[in-house]
Amino acid sequence: MRKITLSLLAAACTAFLAACSAGSTADGNSDGVIDVVWYPNESGEDLKSSREAIGNAIEEATGKDVEHHLTTDYAIAIETLVNENADMAYLGAQGYVEANAQNDAIQPMVVPSGSSGTLDDAMYHSWLAVNQEDQKNYQADGEFSLDAIADTSFSFVSTSSTSGFKVPSSTIIEHFTEKDEYADLTEEDLMESGPLFSQVLFGNSHQGSAVNLLNDSAEVAAFCDTCVDNYVEVAEGEENTAGSTYRVKDDAAEPFNTVTGSEFVLMSVTPVLNAPIVANTNTMTEEEFNAVHDMFTSDEVANNENIFVPEDSEESALFTKSDQERFVSVEDSWFDPIRELSE
Numbered sequence: 001m002r003k004i005t006l007s008l009l010a011a012a013c014t015a016f017l018a019a020c021s022a023g024s025t026a027d028g029n030s031d032g033v034i035d036v037v038w039y040p041n042e043s044g045e046d047l048k049s050s051r052e053a054i055g056n057a058i059e060e061a062t063g064k065d066v067e068h069h070l071t072t073d074y075a076i077a078i079e080t081l082v083n084e085n086a087d088m089a090y091l092g093a094q095g096y097v098e099a100n101a102q103n104d105a106i107q108p109m110v111v112p113s114g115s116s117g118t119l120d121d122a123m124y125h126s127w128l129a130v131n132q133e134d135q136k137n138y139q140a141d142g143e144f145s146l147d148a149i150a151d152t153s154f155s156f157v158s159t160s161s162t163s164g165f166k167v168p169s170s171t172i173i174e175h176f177t178e179k180d181e182y183a184d185l186t187e188e189d190l191m192e193s194g195p196l197f198s199q200v201l202f203g204n205s206h207q208g209s210a211v212n213l214l215n216d217s218a219e220v221a222a223f224c225d226t227c228v229d230n231y232v233e234v235a236e237g238e239e240n241t242a243g244s245t246y247r248v249k250d251d252a253a254e255p256f257n258t259v260t261g262s263e264f265v266l267m268s269v270t271p272v273l274n275a276p277i278v279a280n281t282n283t284m285t286e287e288e289f290n291a292v293h294d295m296f297t298s299d300e301v302a303n304n305e306n307i308f309v310p311e312d313s314e315e316s317a318l319f320t321k322s323d324q325e326r327f328v329s330v331e332d333s334w335f336d337p338i339r340e341l342s343e
Contacts (some may be wrong), residue, residue: 027037050307082099091276094161124275125163153218158204168270176196
């Protein structure tokens with residue numbers, strides 16, 4: 001993801017110790033390799049140099065080789081880590097919560113900060129979007145209305161996606177359960193056709209969900225700003241503002257190369273906690289965890305333009321630097337707001 005822009009740096013030390021505690025008795029792996037698994041969103045060829053820069057930092061910190069495991073499915077990435085076939089992963093907040101619930105040896109290491117360089121503004125944005133030419137169909141009295149998404153075809157990312165399912169589904173359920181017709185609406189109801197949507201699709205990545213919208217497979221789609229930032233630009237309005245129009249760049253890489261020039265409008269924008277880089281403390285030793293953590297939070301990594309690409313650069317990378325962005329420590333409890341969405 002790029003431009004990943006909530007946080008509490010004051011908790012950094014506690015965060016780090018909490019994350020390491022589970023790994024203090026770990027034997028670590030013995031094959032001389034650190035295996036890193038990536039979500040589909042970050043598995044594209046356009047982000048290869050950024051993945052490799054992350055890998056190089058891990059290699060420098062541990063003295064071990066890094067092997068990257070690319071995926072086409074959120075569940076595969078999570079299960080690979082949970083089943084201890086990988087040592088590290090870059091997961092969304094929901095993915096981390098799911099992984100930690102299945103294997104408490106999986107602990108957060110760092111998250112990308114906001115522009116302040118702290119956890120205070122470490123957030124990105126969950127979008128609900130519609131095609132530009134259809135936007136009036138989703139408005140009432142000149143304002144976008146969630147009422148209008150009933151009986152539409154809808155695209156989510158994955159049920160393990162924070163901004164591509166968990167956050168938007170929570171918003172949708174909160175809105176519709178106030179109506180007698182949908183009083184019993186559940187998260188499970190949103191995973192399939194009826195009672196709210198005429199059809200439900202899953203893009204398996206944020207890019208895939210966006211393309212489902214732009215190629216008319218879906219009428220409304222959920223996806224996040226950071227995962228599509230490399231492919232789109234603001235055509236009208238302000239960034240991350242409901243009512244703004246985005247346009248797919250003429251030179252957009254796959255999968256957007258089939259929908260270049262297409263435009264969509266944001267009908268809803270919701271802030272979301274930044275995604276963590278996590279480690280399995282059963283397969284990494286405390287020494288390895290500490291070494292990678294210290295490398296990631298160093299100025300060396302913060303200033304690595306293959307990891308934190310300058311905001312005005314044309315290059316693609318996982319993260320963007322507009323000011324003081326860097327990796328900062330994080331504790332497990334920081335993700336409790338995401339856990340609470342399932343309660």
